[in-house]
Amino acid sequence: MAMRRATLLVDGMTCSSCVAQIERSLAGVEGVIEARVNYASGRASVACRDSVDDAELQGAVIAAGYGARLPEGFSDGHSVEPTRVHRLIVAAVIGALVALLTMVDALAFDLGFQASDWLAAVLAAGVVFGSGWGFHQRAWAQLKHRTATMDTLVALGTAAAWIWSTVVLAAQIGDGHLYFETGAVIVVLILLGRYLEERARRRSGDALRALAVLVAPVARLEDGSDVPVASLQVGSRFVVRPGERIATDGVVVDGASAVDISMVTGEPVPEEVGPGDAVLGASVNANGSLVVEATSVGADTVLARIMRLVEQAQTNRTRIQRLADRISAVFVPVAVVIAVGTLIGWLAAGQPASEAFTAAVAVLIVACPCALGLATPLAVMVGTGRGSQLGIIVKGGEMLEDTRQLDTVVFDKTGTVTEARMEVVEIVAPGGDPDALLALAAAVESRSEHPIGRAIASAADNGQPITGFENHPGTGAVATVDGSEVRVGKRALFHQVPEAVDGAAAEVEAMGRVAVLVGRDSVAEAVITVDDRLRATAPPAVAALKSLGLDTVLLTGDHPRRAQAAGDELGIDRVVAGVGPDGKAAEIARLQAEGRRVAMVGDGINDAPALSQADIGIAIGTGADVAAEAADITIMSSDLSVVADAIALSRRTMNTIRGNYFWAFVYNTAAIPLAVAGVLEPIVAAAAMVGSSLFVVTNSLRLRRFNRA
Structure with a gap:
């Protein structure tokens, strides 16, 4: 049965554990051969049989607790949705009110019951379970699949903070501390981090999107009518005026111009083209009008193949990323175990329940492995994108x-x-006129089909008429030019080779180049040096x-x-x-x-x-x-x-990946023990977690400034 590769845009991923969950869900669809998900680009690439419908693949992603849609083009990808921005703004405003009500004594009020605290509880619930609903929804879906991700940690931490505070408030526990502001501010900080992270991640795909928008939307046919580029077929002829982009790959059938192909090769110098020359779609016609016949259209063009290769490179995993994925698979469950152990340990040590709870929530929040999930895919995405800009x-x-x-x-x-093209490097004519002898040789070789002969023919004006042309395979050629018999070839073609000429030929051959002798009346007069120029x-x-x-x-x-x-x-x-x-x-x-x-x-x-x-x-x-x-x-x-x-770019990219992993592991290695020890407050832990992810994002984006070695 025929195979195909489908691409989905996935929304809602928060760490590499999400990637593993989505890949397992897609692999469970009958007919799917392989599923790869890129956390940085938000794309899932699925190799499957033709019988597998896109709706089935979308359903598998949605069943895992994430959003999925089909891309509309290569430029379609990460974007910060307006609703997400609005949700962040609403959460920030309400979270600020909760913090003011719970932390500023002058704003507290009592209407026969702890009214300000209950108002804070209601407002905090709106943030934790409203603005932060996505965390809880995905955590529940993951629980049904017996997995845990960053969403699990955030959902547990924020829900626990709100539930604990509500129980303390309702039971009127005297010294029980309320954590309404903690749950609300954590959600706001994580939503803010996600917003900044997605904006930065979108920048990481700028190189690929820049290629996608180069495609001209319409083409002008020879009869003057404009048609969508998508309707062009192989063999269609279209006109490209100065300053316009070439609609698709083709060959010039009429006209001459200079074409800017820097978007593919990275070379800034335009390429001169004329009838018979190939041109690339999306390149710019600098001057002159061209008539081009399409040779490739749609997905078969060079630009489309480049974008597919870059996207494929960004989806494929490195060996170091596979190691990190295996670590992430057990990291979240281990973090939950550490949090529970922290709670029990603090209580067993006779510490107040509020302090034990604070330490446990801090562990849950600070352990979120966002930076670990971004370390490789984002650097690979930026590095390969920058590479595509450099050709x-x-x-x-x-x-x-x-x-x-x-x-x-x-x-x-x-x-x-x-250059795989033989050229005349120099001519040495002891006692003769080198230019005149080269012109005679060019006239004789104008009839030749041999690469060396063509090189000589193109090296000088060969407009002189010739007669009696004779080709001597393996030796050279003879013809009459302006009344003289002119010979061009090896020594064996000549009856007399003067010592000066023979010595010059020996020097050329000692350098590994081709020595071609030229002379009149069977006497060698000059040596033409021909070589494949470096x-x-x-x-x-x-x-x-x-x-x-x-x-x-x-x-x-x-x-x-x-x-x-x-x-x-x-x-x-x-x-x-x-x-x-x-x-x-x-x-x-x-x-x-x-x-x-x-x-x-x-x-x-x-x-x-x-x-x-x-x-x-x-x-x-x-x-x-x-x-x-x-x-x-x-x-x-x-x-x-x-x-x-x-x-050099590969080395820089791998150094960036290693730097990212060093930071991610050092961050978690240092932050979790501090949270267990009660040094980190939950809000500080949330800020540290967000800062860790933004560090990895910023470090990866530095690859966009890579300059040629």
Whole structure:
């Protein structure tokens, strides 16, 4: 049976225990293969059979005590609902009244019974069971599923505070302390923390939403009519005027312009395009009018695939997060046990019941594991979002962990560190006119289909007419140009090669480059140097990787001399030449056997085995789709220095995650004993819990300011 992946937006999650509960509930639906929930983004990703209806999935989430709805697009996600803001305002106003009535003696009044205290009880009930109803509702639903989350702790703590106070007030217990303001203020503080947290979490998804809003809403067809982009089909032709966004992926059939594709590649320099060139949907047409024929639409466009990959990376769990989830699964029940033990311990020690109760409530509130649940998913969400802005697409959170551990980066040569395009580097003509000889060679090679011949033909004006063209496979070509027989090729094509020319050719070959001789009447007069030019960003990229403490290796099927020359120019530590696709994978396996953690950077079909073998496969996005499929990270531009950015961003993200966990564990390790000892009042405990979560959120959002390495 066919499979599909459904996405739901989940409302009401408060900690990683909520995530586990929702995943169990979704997994219980018949036909669901896998369910993953991201606490930071509020999204559930469900792999299921086609027979599973979205309504069934929503019902499973609702049955677990949470809200669920279908997203309307990639930009749909966390938002602070107006009703939630109103609820916070109402709770804050009433909570302030309760605090004033119970803490300011001048406001107390007695109408034959403790009227001000009973008014405080009624108002506090409105906050605890009205504004805070969501906590109790979800806690009850979780109890039915035999689980406990942060909602359980908040519901127990605030309800206990109100019930205890009401019993003391009704029974007229003389010295019994009332905690109406405690329950009300705790609810207000937690609602305020949730409001601030959700606003911050929404900022964490800004990068993905920024991509989503780039899609043009309408396209103008050749006949001048405007149609919704959603109605475009493969083969549709549409017009893009200067300053407009290109409606969908396509190929230019008419016109020329510069197109800004920085939203995908991160490169600020526009790309010149003309007939036959591919263009990406959502990129901006800087100047000139274009007629584009659609080649991909809807979910098949590059932008849509990028957003899916980023969303998938944000949903996948890292190994460190799975460990935290296992801890969270037992954390809340343990906190309840500690709270009960605190209450019993204080009473057994002969302490007043009010003080024992205060300490127990403080334990319940301060133990809420919000920070623990946010530590990984929020950092991954911000890190991968920032990566997408820089043209770095990471397939999953685990890749961030693995990338951080790298010690060796292996580069493919052709098409990766080079431009995969032969070019004339220089011409040496001892005693002759180099420009004139290059023009003669270009005229002869204008008939050639060989890559080296095309490189020479494009290096000079070849408008001179030629006759008698003869191709000598493996040797060169001969033709008559302006009455002279001109030969272009290897030494064997010439009857006479002067010593100066032969020496110049030997020097070129010693550097691993291609030496092409050119001359008239069977006499070699000049040497043309042809090579696959290195990318301008390759040497800086290698230097940046070395500055990060990484070793570098160059793998290529080229001749050893040519490979070593390229390695020397790049500053690469080690060069391995003469290896094919299987040999590249075997070399990476050999490095791994030495205990190295290896990244492979490649671009093309023959790199797929090596990309798969490596601990981290990094595909240059300008290459073949199969390379990107085999890779863990895709660089959407040809700028190799972004490889160093990807590794630096991964390290920064993992450092942020570790910092988050350090704070979360230190906070709970220190705060719970203080609450048990009675040092922390419940209200202070609530403020500390909210502050802990906001620290993790703020620390994660710092990744938005990551700059290129």
